Amino acid sequence: MDRGDIALALALLVGVALTGQVAxxxxxxxxxxxxxxxxxxxxxxxxxxxxxxxxxxxxxRAPTPGDADPWGADSEESPEADR
Known part of the structure; x- marks a missing residue:
């Protein structure tokens, strides 16, 4: 469990509990x-x-042609390269 998960759980718990208590x-x-x-x-x-x-x-957003590859370089050759 990382800090983001703990923050999400705490925010939801406090938000729901606090809303109920105030009501x-x-x-x-x-x-x-x-x-x-x-x-x-x-x-x-x-x-x-x-x-x-x-x-x-x-x-x-959709990537533009100048953007870096978000998935990284493929280590395997594509099947089209063998043809």
Missing amino acids: GLVRSAGFSAASGLVWPIGYGSIVLAAWYVWIRPIDL
């Missing part, structure tokens, strides 16, 4: 209507943070 506190304070807003705001912020930290940095 319970708001409901126990007598604001049951506001408690219904805590859930989408809490989970929406978890999704937004996960997107920003883990998904946004991924490079999903």
Whole structure:
């Protein structure tokens, strides 16, 4: 388990647990209507943070002809080279 896995697990645990705790506190304070807003705001912020930290940095574009080979050089000859 590396640091990224631990950070992901901790972020999800804190996000889910904290959202539930805040919703319970708001409901126990007598604001049951506001408690219904805590859930989408809490989970929406978890999704937004996960997107920003883990998904946004991924490079999903197609490579251009000048880019380096992302897979590295092949050590085996291709079958077309034997023909």
